[in-house]
Amino acid sequence: MTIEQVRVTVSGAMDMAHVVDGWGAVPELTEETAARIAGAVSASRAPATRRVYASDWRRFRSWCDTNGHQALPAHPVTVAAYLVDAADTLTETGERAYSPASLNRWVSVIGHDHRTADLPNPCGEALVTSTLSGIRRDYASNGDRPRSPRAPLLVEDILAIVGTARQAVTGWAAEVYERRDCALLLMGFAGAFRRSDLVGLTCGDVTVHRLDGVHVRLRRSKTDQEGAGAVRALPFTASHASCPPCAYVRWAQVVAAYDTAGRPGPPAALTKTSSPLKIPHPRSKRRLQGRFADTGQRSSLKSSWSRWRCGRRGARWRRSGVRAQASR
Numbered sequence: 001m002t003i004e005q006v007r008v009t010v011s012g013a014m015d016m017a018h019v020v021d022g023w024g025a026v027p028e029l030t031e032e033t034a035a036r037i038a039g040a041v042s043a044s045r046a047p048a049t050r051r052v053y054a055s056d057w058r059r060f061r062s063w064c065d066t067n068g069h070q071a072l073p074a075h076p077v078t079v080a081a082y083l084v085d086a087a088d089t090l091t092e093t094g095e096r097a098y099s100p101a102s103l104n105r106w107v108s109v110i111g112h113d114h115r116t117a118d119l120p121n122p123c124g125e126a127l128v129t130s131t132l133s134g135i136r137r138d139y140a141s142n143g144d145r146p147r148s149p150r151a152p153l154l155v156e157d158i159l160a161i162v163g164t165a166r167q168a169v170t171g172w173a174a175e176v177y178e179r180r181d182c183a184l185l186l187m188g189f190a191g192a193f194r195r196s197d198l199v200g201l202t203c204g205d206v207t208v209h210r211l212d213g214v215h216v217r218l219r220r221s222k223t224d225q226e227g228a229g230a231v232r233a234l235p236f237t238a239s240h241a242s243c244p245p246c247a248y249v250r251w252a253q254v255v256a257a258y259d260t261a262g263r264p265g266p267p268a269a270l271t272k273t274s275s276p277l278k279i280p281h282p283r284s285k286r287r288l289q290g291r292f293a294d295t296g297q298r299s300s301l302k303s304s305w306s307r308w309r310c311g312r313r314g315a316r317w318r319r320s321g322v323r324a325q326a327s328r
Contacts, residue, residue, distance in 0.1 A: 056109040076125040087135045096144045100136045158189050183251040186244040190234045197221055213245035
C-alpha cells in the first residue's frame, strides 16, 4: 500500500493525506493499523540514523527560521545558501567547522524530508549539486578538512597484542579473560568483522568445521539490517598462536566448563570488586571493553577498541595474505 504521508506527532496522533496521486482516495484505516504502518516506516531506518536525521533537520529548520527562509518546501536557492553559510563557518582556530561529509549528509536529510512529505526535492536541482561540488573542490584546493585515516592494524600488530595478552596471564581468572580476548582479536581480524558483529555473536553462531576451520554466521550486520544473514569461514593457520579456530576452541572450552559445572552467577575471582559483576546488555559495546583495551595498552599500542576499525581495515586490505603471514 502506498500512502502519501504518515506522520507521528508528539501526541501520537497521525496526519494522513486524503488522496495519493494515481491511487485515488486513501482507504479508511483504524488507528491501530495506521500506527503499525507508521511504526514499520520508522523501523526502515536504524535508530541511530533516525536520531541523526532528526538532529540535522532541526538544524536546517532553525537556520531557515533565523534567516527568514521556508524550510518545507525549501527552494533550491535556500539549500544552496545554507550550504555556503555552513562552508564559510570557521572554528576558533580558523579551520572549517564542517566537513564535506557533513554537508553531503545534510543534503540527504533535506531531500529525505521533502520526499517523505511528497514534495519536490530541491536537492536534486543543478544549483544545489553544483554548489556542493564547488564547495568540495574549494576545500580540496585549500587543503581544508583533509581526510586523515588511521594506519591499519596489520598481522604483526595483532600477533603482538595476542602474544602480550598470553604472556601477562598470572592466574586462572586472567586466563579466562585472555582466552576471550584472543578469540575476539583473531576471529575479528581474520573475518574483518565490525565491533558490532562480534558483540552480537553467540556460541550457536560459530560452527567448527574439519577442513575450513570455523564457520561464523552473521545474523545481521550494519550493511544487512533486514537480517538476510551471511556465513564467513575462518581457516586454520600453521601456527597455534595465530589460529582463529584454535582461539575459538580455547574460549569454547571455558564456556562449556562453566555450563557444565559452573555455579550460578559469576565467580568472585572474576569480579574487580566485592560487588556482583554486572553484565551489560548482550549487544552492548561495554561488554568488550575493559580488559580488552588494557591488552592493547600493555603492548605499547593504542587502545585496541579505539583502533578496531583500523584493524578491520587492515584485514580487508591484506585478507588474501593473512594465512601466509600468520603462519610464519
